[in-house]
Amino acid sequence: MAAPMAVAAPQAAANAPGQLLACRVVIKMEDGSRGEHNGLYYHRMDALNRALDLFPDAKVIVSLSGGKAHRSAS
Numbered sequence: 001m002a003a004p005m006a007v008a009a010p011q012a013a014a015n016a017p018g019q020l021l022a023c024r025v026v027i028k029m030e031d032g033s034r035g036e037h038n039g040l041y042y043h044r045m046d047a048l049n050r051a052l053d054l055f056p057d058a059k060v061i062v063s064l065s066g067g068k069a070h071r072s073a074s
Contacts, residue, residue: 021065023047028060041065 020040025047027035041047048063055061 018042023063023065025051026060026062026064027051027055027058029055030057030059 020042021044023039023041023044025037025039027037029035037051039047041050044063044065047065048061051058051061051063
């Protein structure tokens with residue numbers, strides 16, 4: 001199976017330079033199992049890219065912060 005592709009609308013940075021965002025990442029695997037991670041990142045896309053690196057076989061990965069989401073799906 002090919003790795004999921006990140007899908008996100010282009011937008012300006014959501015935070016000031018050097019400011020960390022609290023992000024929640026939700027990962028759903030092909031077999032239906034699911035996991036979540038909360039962490040601090042400079043940008044939501046950093047959280048999404050980290051999850052893509054760690055879980056290349058994921059079916060869906062969603063990165064949330066401040067009520068906005070970026071999603072990746074296979």
